[in-house]
Amino acid sequence: MAAFAFELVSPEKLVFSGDVEQVVVPGTEGDFAVLKDHAPVMSALRPGVLSYTDEKGASQAVFIRGGFVDVSATVLTVLAEQAIPVADMTEAAFAAEVDLASTLLAAALTDEGKRLAAERLAQIEALRSTLVH
Amino acid sequence: MPSLKDLRNRITSVKATQKITKAMQMVAAAKLRRAQASAEAARPYALRMNAMLANIAESVAGTPSAPALLAGTGQDKTHLLVVCTAERGLCGAFNSSIARLARDKANALIAEGKTVKIVCVGKKGNDLLKRLFAKNIIEFVDLRAVRYIGFENADQIGRSIIARFEAGEFDVCTLFYSRFKSVIQQFPTALQIVPAIIPEKPEGVVASAAYEYEPDEVEILSSLLPRNISMQVFSALLENAASEQGARMSAMDSATRNAGDMIKKQTIKYNRSRQAMITKELIEIISGAEAL
Numbered sequence: 570m571a572a573f574a575f576e577l578v579s580p581e582k583l584v585f586s587g588d589v590e591q592v593v594v595p596g597t598e599g600d601f602a603v604l605k606d607h608a609p610v611m612s613a614l615r616p617g618v619l620s621y622t623d624e625k626g627a628s629q630a631v632f633i634r635g636g637f638v639d640v641s642a643t644v645l646t647v648l649a650e651q652a653i654p655v656a657d658m659t660e661a662a663f664a665a666e667v668d669l670a671s672t673l674l675a676a677a678l679t680d681e682g683k684r685l686a687a688e689r690l691a692q693i694e695a696l697r698s699t700l701v702h
Numbered sequence: 703m704p705s706l707k708d709l710r711n712r713i714t715s716v717k718a719t720q721k722i723t724k725a726m727q728m729v730a731a732a733k734l735r736r737a738q739a740s741a742e743a744a745r746p747y748a749l750r751m752n753a754m755l756a757n758i759a760e761s762v763a764g765t766p767s768a769p770a771l772l773a774g775t776g777q778d779k780t781h782l783l784v785v786c787t788a789e790r791g792l793c794g795a796f797n798s799s800i801a802r803l804a805r806d807k808a809n810a811l812i813a814e815g816k817t818v819k820i821v822c823v824g825k826k827g828n829d830l831l832k833r834l835f836a837k838n839i840i841e842f843v844d845l846r847a848v849r850y851i852g853f854e855n856a857d858q859i860g861r862s863i864i865a866r867f868e869a870g871e872f873d874v875c876t877l878f879y880s881r882f883k884s885v886i887q888q889f890p891t892a893l894q895i896v897p898a899i900i901p902e903k904p905e906g907v908v909a910s911a912a913y914e915y916e917p918d919e920v921e922i923l924s925s926l927l928p929r930n931i932s933m934q935v936f937s938a939l940l941e942n943a944a945s946e947q948g949a950r951m952s953a954m955d956s957a958t959r960n961a962g963d964m965i966k967k968q969t970i971k972y973n974r975s976r977q978a979m980i981t982k983e984l985i986e987i988i989s990g991a992e993a994l
Binding site for chain 2: 578580597608609610611613637639648650651673676678
């Protein structure tokens with residue numbers, strides 16, 4: 570497989586930048602995999618696990634707390650609100666995520682905002698049950 | 703004519719002050735390095751977000767479905783000024799120059815008959831502005847307990863700005879902070895964040911028509927815009943932190959230098975008067991001996 574450029578950035582730092590073979594991103598409309606020469610797409614992301622396979626075939630999984638992905642002709646950019654390697658996602662880290670999502674839900678004003686916040690909370694809870702044993 | 707003891711005391715006290723300012727300068731230098739590093743680390747995200755925003759806004763701008771955060775409320779009556787300053791003083795003109803910029807803007811807006819609301823981030827700005835605009839200050843965000851600014855802090859401020867916007871509390875929002883250029887140069891800056899100003903499209907970006915959007919442009923844009931506001935607040939806070947430390951460093955550097963000059967002057971004065979005393983005593987002894 571051919572490699573292409575991939576960048577994962579969170580507000581606090583550039584988490585990953587380099588060539589990869591494949592990236593699977595958790596889009597709001599469903600997960601999708603990106604290979605080289607993917608058609609340009611822009612999508613919102615839900616809280617979930619992003620995984621990428623580097624040139625050596627090693628695969629990495631990173632928890633992201635929502636964000637955006639921009640697939641352009643030259644580079645795949647993921648703007649994540651927060652990116653934590655799955656290995657570091659302990660029970661405590663999840664508890665913090667759930668807390669944050671609950672506060673957002675409580676603070677939401679509009680119906681639309683409430684729906685989105687509730688959805689996010691459900692997504693995080695679902696992830697927690699799959700990732701933490 | 704101060705006595706020798708007075709002079710000696712004065713010198714010791716200036717020396718103690720010099721030690722403090724010197725220490726503060728060194729602490730500021732260390733903090734500056736950290737602040738600069740985190741400001742730099744946040745840059746890639748801001749850059750990419752701008753590129754994405756430029757791309758997507760182009761296809762939505764002008765259409766009636768454009769979100770209010772981008773298109774504005776269609777009015778220009780109520781202005782919200784978000785003034786970011788430091789929590790601590792002793793950093794030269796840093797706080798007062800940001801406050802002055804905000805004050806001038808507020809006065810200009812009031813003169814035009816517009817309503818002004820102010821959100822102060824940082825204690826010093828609040829102290830400076832509340833004397834003139836006590837009625838206008840609607841919120842004061844205290845970051846004193848925060849050692850290193852994280853995205854969460856900025857996100858909270860961003861969310862409260864958006865909540866106010868959705869509640870129809872203001873039409874235009876401007877962010878005041880100090881842009882960091884170098885240790886001796888910081889520029890107080892006013893940046894309009896609502897309605898969003900779409901950045902220039904960087905060169906070499908594919909035309910947006912070729913893009914597919916999931917779910918669709920408007921929905922992505924309406925979640926991207928609030929994010930962008932938080933991000934702009936975040937980078938403003940980071941720039942501010944770097945500027946503050948830079949300003950403090952140069953202020954403390956000149957304070958240390960001034961203290962050095964003063965010590966030199968006082969020491970010369972001290973030595974002169976000591977010499978004068980010795981001479982006087984000698985003259986007294988000699989003239990006493992001659993009189994015999």
